[in-house]
Amino acid sequence: xxxxxxxxxxxxxxxxxxxxxxxxVHLIESAGRVAFVDTGTFETLPHALAALERLGLTPExxxxxxxxxxxxxxAGGAGVMMAVFPNARLVVHPRGxxxxxxxxxxxxxxxxxxxxxRTRELYGxxxxxxxxxxxxxxxxxxLRLGERELLCIDTPGHxxxxxxxxxxQSRGIFTGDTLGISYRELVVDGRPFLFxxxxxxxxxxxxxxxxxxxxxxxxxxxxxLTHFGRLSEPHRHAPExxxxxxxFVRIAKDAARDAAQKVGAGGTAANTLHEIINAAxxxxxxxxxxxxxxxxxxxxxxxxxxSILHIDIDLNAQGLALWxxxxx
Numbered sequence: 001x002x003x004x005x006x007x008x009x010x011x012x013x014x015x016x017x018x019x020x021x022x023x024x025v026h027l028i029e030s031a032g033r034v035a036f037v038d039t040g041t042f043e044t045l046p047h048a049l050a051a052l053e054r055l056g057l058t059p060e061x062x063x064x065x066x067x068x069x070x071x072x073x074x075a076g077g078a079g080v081m082m083a084v085f086p087n088a089r090l091v092v093h094p095r096g097x098x099x100x101x102x103x104x105x106x107x108x109x110x111x112x113x114x115x116x117x118r119t120r121e122l123y124g125x126x127x128x129x130x131x132x133x134x135x136x137x138x139x140x141x142x143l144r145l146g147e148r149e150l151l152c153i154d155t156p157g158h159x160x161x162x163x164x165x166x167x168x169q170s171r172g173i174f175t176g177d178t179l180g181i182s183y184r185e186l187v188v189d190g191r192p193f194l195f196x197x198x199x200x201x202x203x204x205x206x207x208x209x210x211x212x213x214x215x216x217x218x219x220x221x222x223x224x225l226t227h228f229g230r231l232s233e234p235h236r237h238a239p240e241x242x243x244x245x246x247x248f249v250r251i252a253k254d255a256a257r258d259a260a261q262k263v264g265a266g267g268t269a270a271n272t273l274h275e276i277i278n279a280a281x282x283x284x285x286x287x288x289x290x291x292x293x294x295x296x297x298x299x300x301x302x303x304x305x306x307s308i309l310h311i312d313i314d315l316n317a318q319g320l321a322l323w324x325x326x327x328x
Contacts, residue, residue: 001050006222006230008170009148013051015040015077018122018311021184023073024228026174027051028167030146035064035091037165037174038226039077042124048081062088063145066137068176069162070096071199072110072123074226079103079127090129091143091152094136095161101131113200113318137163155215157208158197164211166218173220178211179234180241181227185308188297194237195289196245197227199315203323205249212238244292248320251288255280256324274325281317281324289313 004012009030015023017040025044026037034057062085067075082088092100099106103126111119139154148169155164158177165174177197186193216235223234259276289309290302
C-alpha cells in the first residue's frame, strides 16, 4: 500500500476501487487520534488497517469516519470500518444519516443505476450502523480531533446530502465531489485537469456554483479530492471547474432542446425524452472532454483517455439528462 504523506498530519491511500487512482481515502491524524474522510467500498478496509499500522496506530485510535456524501464509492465501506473501529463515530450529512442506519433504500437507488447484479459485485452487502454512533453533521458542525478542529459545511450541488470538511489547522478542505475530479493521469507539467461530476440523481448547477464559492471564501491552502488527492491553491482552479460546469449545462440544454423537437415531431413511445437526451449527452460529453484534455496538453491516446474517463462520462450523462429533462 502506497501511503501518500501530504504533511500537516494528512495522508491518502488508494481505496482499490475499480482501478488505481480512482478513489482516494484520506486520513487525518492529530495527537494520536484519527479521522478517515470517505471510505471507498467494503474492499477498502485492509488498506485502512495497513495505513494505521504504517503510522503506528491501532483501530482504537479512530475517532471519526467522515463521509462527504453517501454515494457508495465514498460511503460503501462505512459499515465494515465502523465494525472494527470501536471508538469511532460516523459523521454524515443529516439527509444521509438514516440511509447509513438502514441502507436498504440506498441499495435500491444504486441498483437503479448499475443493476442489481453489478451493484452486489461492486459494493457487496452494506452493513447498517447503529444510530447512536452517528453524528449528523449540520452546517457549521465543529468536531475536535486531537489538537485540531474540523468544520463541516453544507455543500450541495453534486448531491443534496453533501458536506465538505475544513481543517482549521492546516487550512485544507476535503471536498468530496463538489470541487470536481482531477485524475493524476491527466496532470500535464504539474497542471491539474479539473472537471465537474454531475452523476445522478441530484445535480443542481446553481447549488454547486454557490457551494464552490462558499468553500473558496474559507481561503483553503489545499483541497483534498476523493477523485483524486491533493489540489494545491484551489482558488486558482475553481474558475476552471465552474467554466466547465457551465459548458456541461450548455451541452445538456442543447441536447434537451433537440430531444424535445424530436419527440414533438413524432418520436416513438420507447424513445422517451430522457433516453434521447442521455444518448446525445454520452456522445457530446465524450467529445468535449477528449478535446478539453487535448487542449490541456494531454498526450494520451483516445483509447487511453477513455479508459480513464468512460465511467464519469456515463454517470455525468445520466445526471445531466435527469436534470435537463426536468428543466425543459
